[in-house]
Amino acid sequence: xxxxxxxxxxxxxxxxxxxxxxxxxxxxxxxxxxxxxxxxxxxxxxxxxxxxxxxxxxxxxxxxxxxxxxxxxxxxxxxxxxxxxxxxxxxxxxxxxxxxxxxxxxxxxxxxxxxxxxxxxxxxxxxxxxxxxxxxxxxxxxxxxxxxxxxxxxxxxxxxxxxxxxxxxxxxxxxxxxxxxxxxxxxxxxxxxxxxxxxxxxxxxxxxxxxxxxxxxxxxxxxxxxxxxxxxxxxxxxxxxxxxxxxxxxxxxxxxxxxxxxxxxxxxxxxxxxxxxxxxxxxxxxxxxxxxxxxxxxxxxxxxxxxxxxxxxxxxxxxxxxxxxxxxxxxxxxxxx
Numbered sequence: 125x126x127x128x129x130x131x132x133x134x135x136x137x138x139x140x141x142x143x144x145x146x147x148x149x150x151x152x153x154x155x156x157x158x159x160x161x162x163x164x165x166x167x168x169x170x171x172x173x174x175x176x177x178x179x180x181x182x183x184x185x186x187x188x189x190x191x192x193x194x195x196x197x198x199x200x201x202x203x204x205x206x207x208x209x210x211x212x213x214x215x216x217x218x219x220x221x222x223x224x225x226x227x228x229x230x231x232x233x234x235x236x237x238x239x240x241x242x243x244x245x246x247x248x249x250x251x252x253x254x255x256x257x258x259x260x261x262x263x264x265x266x267x268x269x270x271x272x273x274x275x276x277x278x279x280x281x282x283x284x285x286x287x288x289x290x291x292x293x294x295x296x297x298x299x300x301x302x303x304x305x306x307x308x309x310x311x312x313x314x315x316x317x318x319x320x321x322x323x324x325x326x327x328x329x330x331x332x333x334x335x336x337x338x339x340x341x342x343x344x345x346x347x348x349x350x351x352x353x354x355x356x357x358x359x360x361x362x363x364x365x366x367x368x369x370x371x372x373x374x375x376x377x378x379x380x381x382x383x384x385x386x387x388x389x390x391x392x393x394x395x396x397x398x399x400x401x402x403x404x405x406x407x408x409x410x411x412x413x414x415x416x417x418x419x420x421x422x423x424x425x426x427x428x429x430x431x432x433x434x435x436x437x438x439x440x441x442x443x444x445x446x447x448x449x450x451x452x453x454x455x456x457x458x459x460x461x
Contacts, residue, residue, distance in 0.1 A: 176207045177215045182250050194310060194371070199243045206244070215251060219261035226265075238270045275427050277396035282387045289385035294359060295377055297348055302378070302394035304342040305329075306416055309378070309391050310371035317354040322346050329417065337417045399427040 179200060186196045206214050210225050222244065226237065244262055251257035278286070286299065301307045301315065311329050319328045325346065326338045341349070352358050359369045378391035395416075402412045413424040 174208060176204050177213050178251065178256060179203060179214075181254070182247060185250055185254070186246075198239075199246060202240050202243045203247050214247060215256060217261065219264040222261055223265060234268070234270050235273070238268045241265065241268055273426055274429065275396040275400055276389070276393055277398075277400045278382075278387060278389050278393050280401075282389070283397060286382060286385050286387055289381060291381050291384075293351070295381055297352060297358065298374055298378055299381070299394065300344060300348055302391060303398060304345050305339050306395045306398035308371075308395060309374040313359055313369045313371045313374045315358045317349075317352065317356060317358065320349045320352075322349055335417070337414075339415060339417075396427070399424070403427055 182203070183196055183200055186199065203214050206217070206222070206225055209228075210217065210221050212221055226241070229237075232240070241262070248257065248260045248262050252260055283303065287296075291299075298312050301312050302309075305327055307315075307329065314330065315327075320326075320341070321328070322341070325341045327341050327345065328336055328338050330336045356365075357368045359374065361367045361369055375391045378394070382389055382391075399412060399416055402415065403409070407415075409421065409424060409428065412427070413421050416424055416427075418424045
C-alpha cells in the first residue's frame with residue numbers, strides 16, 4: 125500500500141495555511157508543518173503514523189471489485205494525504221475542509237485535480253454503500269471542468285534522433301514498444317515473453333481495467349522478440365526478478381534517454397506519436413481506436429486534429445504582398461455568364 129510520501133508538497137499543505145492547533149475531537153489528528161519541525165521539534169512521527177479509519181476496508185472493497193493495483197494505490201495515497209494534511213479523519217470530514225485542501229494545492233494541473241476529486245467521490249461512495257456515512261460531501265463540491273486535452277506527439281525528426289541515441293538494448297525495446305505498439309509505461313513494464321505470439325504476429329496487452337487486448341506486431345517488434353526472453357518479464361526488477369519494473373521506472377528510463385538525445389518530452393508522447401502517425405497515414409479512426417485500446421472513440425478523436433506540419437504550411441503560405449498582385453474584379457455581366 126502506497127504511503128504517498130513526497131508527492132504532496134509540504135509547502136502547500138493545509139496544515140501550513142492554518143494555525144497549528146489541537147482538538148479534543150477523536151477524529152482530528154494533531155497537525156504539524158515543516159516549520160513546526162524545524163523550530164519546535166514537533167513529533168512528526170505522530171502524524172505520519174496516524175491511522176486512517178476505514179482505509180483498509182476501502183482497499184479490500186476495491187480489490188474485490190477487481191480494480192487495478194495502480195488505481196487502488198493512487199486512491200489510497202490521496203485519501204491518506206487528505207487525512208494527514210488536514211488532520212481530519214476522511215470518514216467524518218466536511219465539504220468545507222475538502223475544498224480548503226483542494227485549494228491549498230494550487231500547483232496541481234486541472235487533470236490532476238479532477239482525478240483526485242474522482243478518487244474522493246469513490247471514497248465517499250464506499251462509505252455510503254457500507255453504511256459508514258449517510259451524506260456525501262462531494263455533492264456540495266460539484267464536478268470540475270477539465271479542459272480538452274491536446275495530443276503532444278514528438279516530431280518525426282525527434283523519433284530518428286531518439287533511435288540514434290546510444291542506449292541499452294532493453295531501453296531500446298521499451299521505446300520501440302511505445303512507438304510501434306502504442307503501449308503505456310505500465311503496460312511496457314508488465315510485458316512478458318508469454319504475451320508475444322510471433323507465429324500469429326500478435327502482442328497481448330493487459331491494459332486499463334484489466335482488459336486484455338491483442339495488437340498486431342510490427343515486423344521490427346517480431347525481430348525484437350527474438351532477442352528477448354520467451355518466458356517471464358522482459359523488464360524485471362533487479363532486486364526481485366520475479367516482479368516487473370515499476371511503471372515510473374520505465375518512464376524515468378525513457379525520459380532520461382530522450383533528454384540525452386536532446387528531445388523534449390515524456391515517454392507518453394511516444395504513444396501520442398503512434399496514434400497521430402497512424403491517422404496521418406490514413407488509418408481508419410475505428411482501427412486506431414482498437415489499436416490504442418480506447419473504450420470510447422471520443423478518446424481517439426483528439427488525435428484527429430490537423431497536424432502541426434500542415435498548419436505550419438498554411439501559415440507559411442500567407443502572403444502579405446498579395447494585395448499588390450494585379451487583380452481585376454469581374455464585372456457583373458461576367459459573373460452571370
